[in-house]
Amino acid sequence: MASSAAFPIIRLAIPYTSPPSRLRTLSLYFPRPLEESDPANTVWVIYIHGGAWRDPLQTAQCIEPTLAHFTNRVPSLNKIAAIASINYRLSPYPTHPTDPSSKDDEERNAKHPDHVRDVKEALAWLRREYGVGQSNRGGKGFKWIGVGHSCGATLLLQLIAGVGLPPKDEGSTTTALAHPSALILLAGIYNIPLLLENHQQPSSSPEFAAIYKDIIQGAFGKEKSAWEDASPSYHPPVFLHSMGLTSVMLAHSPYDELVEKEQDEAMLRSLKSSGWTAVEENYSQSQRGLVECRNLSGSHDFVWEEGSQVAELISEVIPRVIMQ
Template sequence: MPPCQCLGSGSDSGQAQAEQAEQAEQAEQAEQAEQAEQAEQAEVRLVEFWGSATKAVTLMASTSISGLPDDLIQEEFSYGDHDLQTLTVVQPREKGLWNDHGRWIVYIHGGAWRDPLVTDKSIYPTIQHLLEDSTKKELLLSHIAGIASISYRLSPHPDYPQDETTPPNELRDAKHPDHLEDVLTSIEFLQSKYEFGENYILMGHSCGATLALHTLMQQDILGEPESRLSNYPSIVVGVSGIYDMSLLCENHSEIPAYRDFTIGAFGDDPKTWDRLSPAKFADFTKYFPADGKLFLFHSIGDELIDVAQIDAMKDRFRRSCAEVPLEVSKEMLNDEHDEIWARGTGMAKVVVMVLESS
């Protein structure tokens, strides 16, 4: 009897071990399936913005600002021969309706340097929201002389292929520094018409925030002894910006789109990414006027740009530009990445905070 009991005990033990191994394998498979699902969901979210931007475009006004008051005028200008070298301006029809001596807002859209559905028109929902609210409208009218939004040449996009039949003025084949050069040219175009000097707020979303800071870095980036801008902006605003390209790609290494759009715009050399990353730039101090200021915003609902980007930019700026005021907000916004501008409410909050704080 004892040997039988011993054999039975060993059999039970082996069965228990087998069950434990099976449970461990099932748990591992479940974890892998969950990770795969999360990666797939992340890729879907990226396609909505970095990809086709269909969600954002559905939210966004298409061709004009709805309900624009009769005392305001919306104008479109070309600053180059390419179809994307355009900008939109909103200002009063007559002097005195807004603050003629107020600042201009100059906005640079995002879209990963490549999305053809995100253009200068992406500012429309923000303007509409500011004008619909009487308090926000009064703040805008008392502080701002005009609003301009810039389009610029874009890099190729895999979802929107072009071929040899595409006219040169429609090609999306931009590579750095094409995007930056367009932004600089468009700002000087505005300066030639409106002569606002340094009295402007340069504001960008996502890669538009990168480009806004690139305007300050331009001489180092382009290797030129003189600035292409007659005046640097007095205020720079970055909203959900890309400030460290290598860090962004590392933190989202499981999603190829991040690396793809970075390579599409800047090439595949990480050393180039680092040289062009605002969070790794030596010193912005000399590019800000005496009353200059930098604002950085992150949304807690942003599913595409992680908080490490604003933290990297904040830390670098505070170390290298201690004398230039810096205001950082990581809790005021709760919109998803594209909703910040597509709904208009998030970007309008940014405008209000900047105007009230400057």
């Protein structure tokens, strides 16, 4: 997508680390010059792509089909200050059919928590450069909405839970985390042991079971305790008390062939057990800690490849965040 009528200002593959890194980049899409966007009435949308922590064909550009559904006729476009889409280092994928990873490529041999630390580094860069997530007092700083697909949804929740991140007192440049006001989580993975359990023999073929095992071990190692610690559903109390986060949307398609609805159900149970309120239960716009579930249509990758459903969810959530 070289240009867009709705997002005429585009900056691609911007490094967010120093020194620069091939995969630690982000892309920015502006509907207007940023100085024309009022932080009190506009928000940033930050997208994290999926791809099982390892697929080189899923990148920051996965947001572009969604952007195509924002036009000057869509009212929510006036409430968007910018959209950022983040790349991060990938786990090994030596069997990829067209772009296999090499053992010598540090960018494609990442292990947890490298992925989530990269996302945090990108958010710290956005905060320094554009004021994303800073206090909105005095008209300064922008609120933001996090949107993640598949493992991108996992990364957003791992980020908020602090899974694999250094303590704040270590002096890391990545510690200034700007928490989102809302999350839109698309076909996310929230309970890693459950994902593997659902894809073991005999319910899955030997080939399919081996693929899931390779994905998880490549990203998280071989220890079940590490899979549990990296699973957002194992850290529910953190989310209720996260500064600024007031609502979470869990969205999933019944036609998803890669990630089961049980992942959303596990996360919903975990959140409700720690005090979150499901939308159908005494919904109040001013209430903190709201979680809602939505049904999508289409296959796992269709959701982002087609983009209209993602755009609709973003458009729905934006007014809520601005009213907070």
